[in-house]
Structure formats: C-alpha cells, structure tokens
Amino acid sequence: MSLYDAYIGLLSLILLTCLASLSMQRLRPLIKTVALQGIAVTMTTLLYQQNVHFLLPFIMIIVKGVLIPMLLLYTLKKVSIKSEGKPIVGFHASVLLGILFLFMVIHYSHDKLSKLLADQSFSFSVAVVTIACGLFLMMARRKALTQVVGYLIMDNGIYLMGALFLKNIPFVLEFAILLDLLVAVMVMGIILHKINETFNSIDTTSLATLKDRWHE
Amino acid sequence: MNNLLLWAVCALPLTIGLITFLIPVDYYKRQLQHLSLLVALAHLLFTLFILFFKPSGDSYLFWSGEGGVLLLLISTLFLMAIIYLKNYFHDQEVATIKQCHAWCFLFLGAMSLTTLAHNIILFWVAIELTTLVSAPLIYTHKSKTSLEATWKYIILCSIGIAFALLGIFFVVMSLALIMPKEELSLTFSNFILYAPKMNRLWLELGLIFVLIGFGTKMGLAPMHSWLPDAHSEAPSPISALLSGALLNCAFLGIYRVYEIVGKSSAGAFGAELLISFGLLSIFFATIFMIRQNDYKRLLAYSSVENMGIIAFGTGIGGIALVGVYIHLIHHSLIKSSLFMTTGNLLKIFKSKEISKSGELATLHQGSFSVLLIGVFALVGGPPFGIFFSKLYIIIGAISQKLWWQTSLFLVMAAIITLTLLSVTFKISFHPLERGGTISADKKLLIWPQLFLLLCSLLLGLYYLLGSI
C-alpha cells in the first residue's frame, strides 16, 4: 500500500464523512463523524508535509478528535433534544445535492483548473466540497448545535485547503489557529447553554424577533 | 527596547482581563473599578510612547502609519467608554460589572493586537479573538433579543473570518509558489517586497475572499445583517466601541491586502469591487433608515453607510484615500459620541422607540445639545472633519470621471442626511405623550461625548486653517 494510495484513501474517508453528516438526523452520531473527519484531516497533513514539527499532529488529534467532541457531547447531554427534528432542507435532498455538487466540482477542477493545480486537483475538490458541506449544514438545519458542527466541518475544509498548498507554515501560527478554533467552539457552547435556558429549545427559527419594521 | 513596548501594549490589557476574571466577586468592590480607569490611562500612555518612539518592530509586531493612528483612536475611545460605562452601569450588580470589565479589557487587547500585527496570520488570529471576546459583551443585558443578536454575531462573523482565513491562505500560496524552498516570512512588509512577482490569479482570488470575509466583519452591504442587531442590543458604551473601533480594524485587514494587490501585477483589480460594495452598502443603509423607528438601529445603519463611504473612497484611490483616512478618524469619534448619547436617551425615555421619545430639548438640555451637534457633525457640517472627507472623496470621484457613481452617492447621502435630521428634530422637539415615567433628574454624563466632538472639531479646524 504505497503512500499515494493511503493519501487517496484518507481523502475519500473525508468525503464520506461529509456526505454522512449531510444525511444524519440524530446529533450524537453527527458529532462522532466530525471527530473522525478531524482525525482524517490531521493524518492527511501528516502524510503530505514532510518536515512537520513532531508535536503538531499529536496536539491536533487530541484537540479535534477528543477535546471538541467531548465538549459538544457534554452540551448535548445538558440539552433535552437529541435529534434534528424537521430540517429546512430534507436529509435525502441534502445528500443528493451533496453528490451533485461533488460531481460538478470534480469535473470543473479536472479540466478547467488542471494546469493550475497539477497533481492536487482531487484534493482541492475534496477541500471545496467539505467547505460547501459545512456551509450547507449551517443554512439548511434548524438546530443551533448542527450549525456549530457545520462551522467545524467548514473549518476542517479550510484547514485541508491550507495544508495542501502551504508546505511550511511556522508551528506557532498553526497552534494559534487551532487555539482560536477551540475557543470559538467553547464560546458557542456557552451560548448554546444560554439559548437552551431562555428558549428551552435550540431551534434557531425561534431566534427571529430582531428585524426592521416599517414604521408609518 | 521599543519592541518590548509593542508587546506591552497588547499584553497589558489581556493579562488585566484575565486577572479580573479570577478575582472573586465580593473582593471586586466599587473602588477596584478605578483599577480599570488606571489601566485604560496606562494603555493610552503606552500608545503615546509608541507614537513618539516609532519602534521598528520584529516579525510578529510592528508599527505602521495607519496602525498607529487606529491604536491611538482605539485607546482614546476605550478610555471614554470606560468612564461612561462607570456612570452607565451604576445601578447594575457587581458581578455583571466585573464580567463586563474583564471582557472589555480582552477586547482592547485583541484590538491593539490587530493594529500592531505584522504577521498576516497573527492579524487573522487577533481579528478572530476580537469576535470571540466581544460576543459576551453584547450579551451583558441578558435579554432574549440580546441573546439572539449575540448568536447571529458570533456565527456570521466566524463564517466571515473563516473565509478571510481561506483568502489569506491563497495570498500566502501566491507567495509560496515563487519561493518554494526556504522558510516563508509572512510579514506584510515581506509581502509588499515580493508583491510585483507574486502569482496574479491566486492573489485576486485571495483578495475576493478577504474582501468578503473582513467585509462581513466590517458590515459591508450584503453581509451586514448582523451589525444593526448587535449594535442596537449591546449596551451603549460597548456599541460605541464596536462601531468606533472594531469596524476600523476590520477595514485595516482589507486595506492591507488591497495595498498588496495594488503593488502586485494585478494593479487596480479590487477598485471596481470595492466601489460596488461601497455603493451597495450605502443603498442598503438608505433603504432601512428611511422609516426606522429605533434610534440605535438608525445609528447602526449609519455606521453601515459610513463604512460604505470608506470602501467607496478606497476603491477610488488617489486623492480620495486622504478623504478615507480623515473619514475613518472622524467617523469613529463622532459615531461613538452619538452612541453614548443614545445611552442617555435610553435612560430618559426608557425605550428605544423614536415614537415614544420627544421634547428632549426641555427634558435634558445637555444631551439635546450633544445630540444636535453630533448629528450635524455626522451629516457633514463644515467645521467638523466629515465635511472635508466627503469633499476629498467627491473630488477623487469626479477626477476619475465616475459620473453616475458620484451622483448616486450624493443623492443617497442627501436622503440619509434628511432622515437623520428629521429624526433628531422629532426626538428633540415633538411633544411627548406623558405615558410612562420620564425622569431626567439622574445625573447623565455628557462630557465624554463633548470631548470626542471637540477632538473632531479641533482636527476639522486644523484642516480649515491649513487651507486658508
């Protein structure tokens, strides 16, 4: 199993987790898939970049694989609702949309941008699909927790795009980005608790009172 | 030694913020609030030292012209906000005051980090930090609507900033393509150095993502929907800081990348984009200001409009850049003084509705005069600075022969001026139906606003005398 096959395998694993997250209704497996995706992304960066500081992938796996999912599961335990309920765009429809988008991106990056991306056109399309899937989750689901998960998926996609093209970002900056992601998720978690206390549901459609009224 | 000064300016508020978190609530009595005043003064002192010594700075922090001015602006606004906060929160319980002060210091630290960041990714981290830190500030009133505003603020801004990170990756990549081997130094000066040789396509794509990303943070048109909610729900001194200081930092990001693109082979690629975003945000601001019934949302939309003017000015470039420079300074001074005045209004009328307010001229002369002068300055009255900045931008636009853009800009500016003036007249002169308790006896603070307006007036007169 050469290095290249492992690399393609990991990328396809990331794609699978994306499409799975689109189709899931219950939140607990959703968080687990995001954790898996985090680990897969760190493994691809490890494979791809040779001279990476030895400590970086280790810390990333701990943060993305263990710390953030535990935090989200803890918030999930506090919140009574376990499943997505009725989403804005149905699950089957989102999966179909995901597949359609994937075909479009691969076709486009293969023939149009091939000269630009040379060998990484497949990984570029995977990164784009992950970002799009993260955004779609935030737009198409009602529960606030799924929006946080969507944000995490989008972040994984961006990090994947970064890792592919940038060989040698200094360690401290990588660590700072990771720290920001962690703090972002923590703050979102706190706010989720508050929403649950005041609205006793984490349905974002109830958060819609603030808008401009036409005052005669 | 002076590099240490740079680090001190950022580190001081961050550490103080963390310490105030750790202090137990009962120990944090009222006297300790003076500690916060002291720290704000120290921060202002440090900024003045920096402006005096002009340290060269290392790879992570450096002093730049616009960065220094923004830092000075942020620290003065912060000092005024803290003073106003003390008076504004005198009836809140100690716990919320402690938390608010802590988050404010972290906010100050993050913003000073953004103005001094030399490394592009450190700049991104600092902006992300400002968002995370200012979210709880918006939530200080703990009402349902403020919770909703916080949620929208944090989600939309983090998405925007994630796009900005993607944009920065593209910019860095266009640099990495031409020097694959050795260690990249991601400082802005390094980028400007290599700008002409950088890859054109990735740079343009990077600018688009940065513009959309930081545009959301700055409140440009299609991405502005969080700004009115966040600024109207936050307590007045906080929304003054948000409007006055934070939007400028976001603009700093766009300006830095736009400068890099300007120097590269892409030339004036982003100008057309910036002008269209500027005009779009002025258009959106006009639409939502016309029949607005909440004066804080009105001011928030006027911030959207002014940010639109700034984007419009940078897009034009040339002489208009001087106008943008002046507009940044004066808009933050005048807008923060106006937001503090709305604090007074809220205390007097107990509601944000314009229809439920009136006769301010009889109830409280002090805030009436500050409101009138502030709106006159915001609208572009001659002795104040915004008159000169709009003049520069118009001159730049006309010299670039952008005829229909200028006429659109002027018509919308006129409509906005009329709405602002009619609202001010309604609040200060129309009779008030006597329902509800109108008590203006509480001692309301007006001298911080007057100080800010005075700064703007002095700068305006400086331009005027310079020109006679």
Add this chain to the structure above:
Amino acid sequence: MKHLFFALIMIAFAPLLMSLIARVKAIFAGKVGLPWFFYYHTLLKLLQKTPVISMHTTAIFTTAPLINLAVMLFLFAFLPLANYRPLLSFYGDIFVVIAFLALARIFSLLAAFDTASSFSAMGAARDVFYSMLAEIVLFTIFIIFFRLTNDLSLATFAIEGKIELFARSTFFPLLLVAVSFFMLLLQENARVPIDDPNTHLELTMIDEVKILDYSGPYLAFMQLSLFLKLLFYSCFLANLLFSQSLVTQLCTIALSLDSNSYPLLYAFFKNLIFIALVSAIYIAIAVIESSMARLALKKIPKYSLSALVLAVLAAILMWRNV
C-alpha cells in the same frame, strides 16, 4: 406754451362733453336731456356745501380726492394734444403716467375702505380686479407702440407720426389697437358695458359706489377727477386717430389753405378737428350706452380678455411685416 393753453381749454370743456353724452342719450330716448351747463352747476353747488364725514374715517378719506384730482391734472402735462409737444416728455414717461394712475386708484381704494361701510368696499373689490386686467391690455398696447417707435414716451407715440392709423401698411393692426383701447376706455371709466353710471342700486355699481360717502367739495373733486380721467383716455385715443398728414390734406382740399400761408387759421382748424375727434369719441360712448345693456359681473373678465386678444392680434399682424 400752446400745449398748456390748449390743455386748459380741454380741461374746461370736460363737464361740457359729459353733458354732450347725456344729450345724445336723451335724443336716443326721445327726451330733451340735461341742460348743457348742468355739470358745471352741480360742481359749483357741491363746492359750497359743508361735507359730513363719518367718525370711523382716518386722514386718507380726506386726502384721496385731492390726490385723485391732482393726478388727473398732472397727467395732462404728459399728453400731447393736437400735435403740440407736451410740457414734460422724456424716455420712460409712460411708466410715470401708469404709476400716477395706480397711485390715484390706490388712494381711492383705501378711501373706499376707510368708512367701514360694505358698499364702497364692494365697489373697490370689483374695481381692483377689473383694473388689473385693464392694465395688462394697456401694457400690450405700449409694447406694440414700443416696437413701432423704440421710445417709451407718450409724445413720440403721437407726434413723430410713426404711428399713423391711416398709413397704408399699418392701417388694420392700428385699427385693432384703437378698438381694443376704446374697450379699455369703457372699462376704466365705468361706462355702459362694464358699469352703468346712472344706476341707483349700490349693489350693482362699481366706480360710482367708491365715492358714495363723499359730500361737499370732496365729492366735487372726485367727480371732476372722473370727468378728467375720461377726457384723458379719449384724448389719448384721439391722438391715435389724429394724424398730421390727414389734417394738411383736409385743409388744402376742403378749404384750400396751407399751413405756412395762414399759420393762425391753420392752427385753429387743426385744433377744431382734434376737438371734433374727441367729441366723436364721446358721442360713440353715448351711442353704445343707449344701445347696449350692461354685462353681468361674471362676464367682465371675458370682456377685458377679448380686448387683450384684439391687442395681441394687432401685435402679431404687425410683427409679420415690420
């Protein structure tokens, strides 16, 4: 000097001409009519009477008759009579004439209101509107004359001979001007189609009712100023008709008399012809008065607008070939 002397004669003749109108109307009605010197008699009788003045009036009530009469006398200094150059004529004296006419009208309006009675105020209300329309017609006529003579003084309109009614080219337009001026004359002096001078019902009067509350010498002054006003307008119209060439032809053909051989006789005949023209105008007024009933008040704006149409038509005709 000759103009001053001739003007004084004309002013003396004014009441006589008024009785001429009365006489002509009587002939139409088959009656004998007033004695020739009736108006002189009334004026003298009024001058001896002691006036009664209402207590509501201010000083304006007593000064208005003085100003009216002074204005009418003063205007004769500007009007050329029978080709004699007037006492005062300079560029722009038509504005002086119009201003003084307006001054007289202003003071009679103020006086009408001074007595706080609604009758004279009703007359004033009607008069202010109709004289407004009349003045617009007057200005159109002056514009036409300015186009012809490039000068703004009454003397040049009459004497220089540029405005010749019977000249071949401008006969028809000037005829239209003469007719519109005659309609203007009837309107300004409150003759029949607009206002019946000898009606007794205050509600229907326009000019008469303004001087309702005057008595004694004040009434005499006001009536004299009305007589002079009618004379002024008719002399102006006569000037328009009266042309030097016509007179010389008439004299040479009818009486084989040329101007340089018998200057005195020639001048006498010229003046006689002028006076004949003026009395012809008075007779025309009387004929119209006895053959027409007066218009309803609503129709008077139509009347003055038709006068305006005639003047504008004259202007257009003249524009084409001048």
Add this chain to the structure above:
Amino acid sequence: MMFMPFVFATLPLLEVLLFAFGSLFLLSALLFDLGLSRHSRFKQILIKRRIITLYSIGNRLNLLSLACLLVTILICFFALPVGVTAGIAFDHFSLFFIFIVVVTSLVSHPSVRMPLDLGRATLLNAFFSALLTLLLLLVLAANSVLLALILWEMATFCGLLLLAIHYQKKSLRKALLAYAIVAEMGTLFLVVALGMIYIYSNAAPLTPISFSRLATLPATIKEVVLLLLFFGFAAKSDLFPFHLWAVRSYPAIMPRTATLFSSATAKVAFALTLRFYFSMEITQSSYVGVIIFVLAILSIVLGSLYTISQKNLHRMLAYSTVENMGILYLGFALFIFASSLGHQLLMVFAILATFFFVLHHALSKALALQIAGTLAETLKRPLRIDELGGIAKIFPWMSRLMLIAFLSLMGAPFFSGFIAEALLLMVAFKSMLLGAPYILLAIIAIFALVVANLASIASFTKAYTAIFQGVQKTVYRSSSIKEKLYWRRFTLYGLLLLLGIFAMGIFPWPIILELQKIVIALYPQSRIMLSNLNMEIAVPMMLFSLSLTLFFLLFLLLKVSLWWLLRDKTIRRDAITWDCGMHFTSEARPLQYTGTSYLMSMITFFRPLLFSKSISPRIVEIFPDKKSFYRLQIADFLKQPRLQNLSYLLIRPLKIFHEIPRQGHIQWSIFSLVLALIVTIICFVRS
C-alpha cells in the same frame, strides 16, 4: 490722503471685532442662564442680575459697533477710488452688501432697554442673530472661495438654530424640517461645485483659491459650476422651489429673525451668486441664463398669486419676498442674456437696475417686517388679516409708517419702489431689441413685472385696509395698549429707512451714480459703457424729479383751495357710516368687508393655479349669532395633495425590502453572505 488706507483696511475690521466682542457678552449671558438651574434659589437671583448686566452690555456694544460700522462703510464707499479693492476684499460690491446687512441688523436690533421678559428665548435669539450677522459680514469680506462657502454653511446652521428656538409652536416644526431639507440640498450643490472648482483649476485640494483664479476654469465647466452654485445659493434665497420654510416660519419667529432672513441672508445669497459669476468672467452662458429666467418667472407669478391669497400678514410678506427675489433674479437673467449677445449698454443697465431694486427691497421690506413684528408683539396674537381692524385709531404713527412701507412696496411714485420697477421695466423693454429668441422672453419678463406690481397693489391695499382701517373686528384684550411704549424704537431706524425710501424715490439720479461704482468694481471693463448709458438715462431721471415737484405744487394748490372752501364751515364728524339701520358697525359685530372677500373675485379667477379648499358651513337661521363664516384655505403650491402623495409613492416601493419573509432568521443572513461570495467569484473569474 494719508489716513485713507488705514480707514479702508483696518477700521472696518476693528468694528467687526468689536461686534464679535459684543456678541461674546451675549454668549456669556446665555451660558449663565443655561447653568442657572443648578444653583440654589438665593444664588439664582445673583446670577439673574449678572445676566441682565451682561445682556445690556452686549446689546449696547453690538449697537455701537453696528452704528460706527455703518458710518465707516459709508465713508469708505464714497471715498474709495473707483475700481480699487482695499483691505482684505473691501471693494464697492462687498461694501454695498455689507451696508445692506448692517442696515437690516441695525433696524431689527432689539431696543437697548430691558425687554419685558429676559427669558431664555430672547437670550438665545439675541446671541444667534448677532452670530448670524457676524457670519454674513465675514462671508461678504471673504476673499477665498473655500472660506466663503464654509462661512456660508455655518450661517445656514446658525439660521437653523434661530428657527429651533421656538420649537414649541407646531407650525414652526414643519418649517424647521423644510429648512433642514433646503439647507442640505444647498450644501450638496455647493460641495460638488467646490469639488469641480478644485479639480479643474488643478489647485491642490483645500488650498485657498482666490476669486480671480476662477477665470482659469475651462468654459463648459464654468457654466456647470455656475449652475451648481446658483442652486446652492438659491436654496437660501427664497426662490420658488425653496421658499416653503420661509413662508411657514415668518409668522412664528421673532420679528428680528424674520427681517434678518428676508432682507439680509437672501441678499447675501444673491451677492455671492453675482460675485462668483463675475469672477468667472463667463462670456457664453446659454442655458444658465434660461434656467435662472424660468425659475425667476415661476417665483414671480406664483409668489404674487400667493401674496394675494394669504390670510396672515407675515406669510403675505414672506410670499412678497419670494416674488421680489424672483424679480432680482429676473434682472440677473436679463443681464446674462445681454452679456451672451455682447450688448454692452443693456448689460450695464440691467445690473444697475438690479442693484437699485436690491437696495429698495432691503429698506422697505425691513421697515414693513419690523413694524408687523412689533404689532404682533404688542397685540400678542398672530396678524390674521380678517380678524384685525381699526389699528389706525390705536396706533396712528405705526399705521402711517406702515402705509409708507406698503406704498413703497406697491411702487407708488414718491417712493423707491416706483423707480426700481420703472428701471427694470425699461431694461425689459430695451431687451426686446436683442433679437429673435429674446423678444418673447423680454415680453414674458414685462408681463411678469406688471403682474407682480398689480398683485402687490392688490395684496398690500388688502392688508392695509383690513388691518389698519375701518372698525375693530375683534376687541383687543388690553385696549389700553399705549403706542408710546414702542414709539421710541422707531426714532432712529424708522427715520433712517424713511430717509432711504424717500431719497431713492425723489432723487434717484445721485444714487444711480453711486451704484455705478459697484458695477465698475464688479465689472471693470464697463467704465466706458456707463458713460454713454448716463447720457441716455440722465435726462429722464432729472426730468422725473422735476415732474414730482410739479405734482407736489398741484397738490398744494388744491389743498389751499380746499382749505379756502371749508374755512368758515364746521365739518360734522360724529355721524356713523350708514349701515342700512342694522347698527352692525358698532364695536362688536362689524358689517365690514374682510380681506378675503376683498380679493375674492381675483382668487376665484386664478383658482386652478391656487390649490384651495373652501369651507362654507350651512347657515342655520337668517342672522346667525354664532360665527359661521365662509372660510377659504389656500395651501402652498408645494403642499398640494397631488404632490404630497407623490413623495409618498416614491418611498412606498422601498417597503418591500422590509417585508422579506422570515427576514430575521440567521439562515437568511448566511445565505446572503454565501450568495455575495458566489456572485463576486463568478463576475471576476470571467473577467
């Protein structure tokens, strides 16, 4: 003539500084009054006395400085050699307009004695009127374009504050908003014009540009800049589309501010337009002249129509100001036509007639507004024409002065009004000689002037008869009002104005010679033209004065003969006018003609132009005791419902942006963000 430069350059400046010093006293009085509420009851009495002393010192200082400024201005005007600019920018042109501003502020200056109630409104009014006058003086003396425009903007804001003092009155609030809109549009035009000037005279922005530098602009740009400046300044000078605020605010504000606005600010706006026009040395200006002409005609016609139909004296005076400003700009438009055809003689004559009209209007309107203001203050009620009557009995001298002011405004011969209108009519008649297109415009100008004159005759006779003559329509509360109280105010300024009005009326020629100096200062090449103009109009003017004396002699002759006729007769003055025995002309219920019914036939004739709503309540019995009058409401041209819902229709479509379904949802905002990203990428990837 050693001391001459000192007199020109520094003395006026000293007086202006003295005036500023005086207004500082007023400011300190105001600040003390603002801070009054904080102190204890006892301390307040102390502070009140200090306020009174400060106020009186400030007042006296201002009065003194204005008086000696007037004297120096007159000396400078006569002594200054023709065509020379002394000091900063004191040429004849700015001296003339400074003279007008100083005269109006002197006339409208409150009396040196203590006003009845030294409330905050009087203090505010005192300070801000002084500030407005100071700013107007500085604007006229400014020699750099930027300084002039900035001072003008500050003067506009100062005017806004002056209006805001009386915010309690409901009608004034609408006026405030109208003023703000007009001021804002003016600023907009001026800023763009300034931008254009800076670009095309390729001077570094915000460096001072002298007026002479404007000549270097390219020709087409000159016309555009002139048009922008005209609209910028016309916003504050009561021309037709911008007149709404003045009409609404005059009845509600203090007489002093009304006089300042109508006589001073409007004239300075006209002066600035002229200064910019002449410093640009425009030769070809086809469409600018036509636009100004059209606006002038519109404001004359509509101004005169609305003067006739107004029921409040202040609003009538405001509309007559609109009309007179229209006449001013008409003169300016005729000047532009003449200059575009190069007809030198007519150019000089037109601008001379316009300056004469400016002087006439400033003096007579100031007198009329000042008397109307004091009348409103004494009677403590708005001067509704139909409700007043018989004031001549109570205030004989005030009504005589008002009669003179009205006669001058009507253009009666012995006063300045007649000469001003005669000169303009002569210009209009002469401009008929200019050639094909201009004949029609000249005829329209003539008819506009005639209609304006007739309308002013109708409206001012209505005002004078309804207010001053006849019997009191309503019993005034304190019928024991003494005119003596307000008589002292008129000694100095009343005399000054009367002198001006009579002098201009009877001896126009020396004044026209003086005005020629201004024309030369503005337009140096006109010196030769003026000499042969003089040959043409010198004789008429002198003969005119001669004819006035002839008329006066006739009048004296008649007066003597009347005296002789009535010398031995006793005139009975006790009889009441005959009122068909109904005794209605007694105090309570007059059977008099009201002002509206006086001009009813005229109003019904022009009804389609005037938007009017007539309310005639049903008369219950034959002689109704309760007041059921026929009322006619004339709304302003711009306030017609057709225009009203037009503005509403414009704003209505913007409502759809507010009604986007589920607008508050966060998903919607995320969608708009992503949409923006996609659209930008698609646009720029393709390019």
